[in-house]
Amino acid sequence: MTNACECGSGRTHRECHGHYFNHLDLLSPAVQEISSILGNSDFNAAIAVSHKREYGYGRLPESWVKDDVRHVRVNNITYKSAYWRTFNDFLFSFLQISFGRDWWQAERSKPLTNRHPVVQQFTQYEEAEKASSRGSSGLFSIEPSGPMAALMALAYDLYLCAHNEKIPKPLLERLKSAQHYEGALYEAHVIGIFARAGFEIAFEDETDKRQSHCEFTATNKGTGRKFSVEAKAVTSRSARAGASAEPPRLRGKLYDALLKQADHPRMIFIEINRAISPKESIPEWAPHFVEQVRQAEIDMMVGDTPAAPAYLYVTNRPLLVGGAKAKVGYEVGSAGFKIVDFPPERLRGIINMQRARMLHIEAYQVFQAMQQLSSVPNYFSEHPIASFLRSVHSEKRAKGFRHPLDAFDFLFRTYHGTDKNLLIEWMSDYVPPWELNGLNQLQLAELYCAGMAETMFADLHRTAR
Structure with a gap:
């Protein structure tokens, strides 16, 4: 038996938001910074992310x-x-x-x-x-x-x-x-x-x-x-x-x-x-x-x-x-x-x-x-440190979010599981309650993160100018 996605799309979680999370490193590289992963002492996860960014989601060499x-x-x-x-x-x-x-x-x-x-x-x-x-x-x-x-x-x-x-x-x-x-x-x-x-x-x-x-x-x-x-x-x-x-x-x-x-x-x-x-x-x-x-x-x-x-x-x-x-x-x-x-x-x-x-x-x-993923890698996959270091170097060169959805993904990774009542409370000053009450938890989280991302992305680009 498959579990329906909480967003109400009618698709399974694996087909919808579950799939979205599984591919965040490709869809939005700004979300999982390797330095942040290392901060949680998860070196294997950092290596896995660096491999995906270099080789993609097919079979690794x-x-x-x-x-x-x-x-x-x-x-x-x-x-x-x-x-x-x-x-x-x-x-x-x-x-x-x-x-x-x-x-x-x-x-x-x-x-x-x-x-x-x-x-x-x-x-x-x-x-x-x-x-x-x-x-x-x-x-x-x-x-x-x-x-x-x-x-x-x-x-x-x-x-x-x-x-x-x-x-x-x-x-x-x-x-x-x-x-x-x-x-x-x-x-x-x-x-x-x-x-x-x-x-x-x-x-x-x-x-x-x-x-x-x-x-x-x-x-x-x-x-x-x-x-x-x-x-x-x-x-x-x-x-x-x-x-x-x-x-x-x-x-x-x-x-x-x-x-x-x-x-x-x-x-x-x-x-x-x-x-x-x-x-x-x-x-x-x-x-x-x-x-x-x-x-x-x-x-x-x-x-x-x-x-x-x-x-x-x-x-x-x-x-x-x-x-x-x-x-x-x-x-x-x-x-x-x-x-x-x-x-x-x-x-x-x-x-x-x-x-x-x-x-x-x-x-x-x-x-x-x-x-x-347009470049051809020049390293064999058993060189995880090299792949890792290249990814870290790439992150250091990147400044801010490249795309509004990068900002959304950054926030949604944190708030996608936030309690429904808390999300309604946070948004009640900006969105009429009757519009919020008909949404499920995942839809509320999307709406909250989208609003936050609009502000965050606009502020970053004003600062850059």
Whole structure:
């Protein structure tokens, strides 16, 4: 028998606020400061939090050293080498293993310009390594170009895919095709997002030609809700990619994604491959994104039917634009296509944002993972102290709350269990009693913390100015 959540949503506690608490480190990193956890002498909890912030909510890397040989377990297969000093060393080897040693060697034997893009990128990395010098630790320090970063990102995404589920054969075949490589590169990236966000991934049967399919089905481990996921990418060869003066065309990609058969609520990802301007506080593509989505909500039809609603995510990861001189960058955006309260920031007031977040907790969780888990770690998981120290350093650099919901989470963690009568007493001077008496304890706690958060967040930003 399952327990209903006290907020009255009709969902179980595990599906609702219980799930919310289980994922606070991803949803709101400001809530559980590692220094505060250490203040309670809970070193193991501090290590667990630091691991989540670096690796997310999928399976942690499993690695150990025996007789000076590094062992790494990927799902149920163990790989080993005496030459893997960093996690990146292993990832490069795993990339070659995934593509197949014979295929890799065959590509290496070709003239450089005829090689597959991923092998060209690896060659670029080797040349950069030769041109660099070793530091005191004996390791190379290289500033990666865009293509080199694409290579490392692909290696990590394939590892995440294999470690949490499996690498589907059709994905590998598309990756090996120079023509389909960039689209498959993006699909692997989206799979990596869901693996790190704590979703189970089930790939569609692409041999079934009776109907079209989305890329995969993602199941949230906390709520059990399933989503049909589709990924579309504007390639670097497009006339609208890079530094093009033409605005990005998102509508066509959205339409193509909506054509696919979906058995569950849709999550659609679109890569736009635009040059990143370091001078712009708001990405130049953002207004076009909003304008095109809002217009499509009004008039987009799929066949004879109005287009279905979807959670829409846009990424800008132009790693292959500009060749070897491409700059590394990552921008993200989200929108609710025919979903009026996603993202929660579309609503006014923290209490409304919180209620919208709980209604769309899985979609919010995905977007937070995109924002916070975009880098590739370079450490094996049995280095807990290093992971811990990096998290502490990151906390010292952070000032205040980044988002109004961070302030809410900080307060709600303390007051979510406060006695109902006490909450009513605290709010009675600000809210009419007849409005409070109809709320249960958890709803009262949300209302109280939202009001406090409004004041706290406003005061912090006035002080910052």
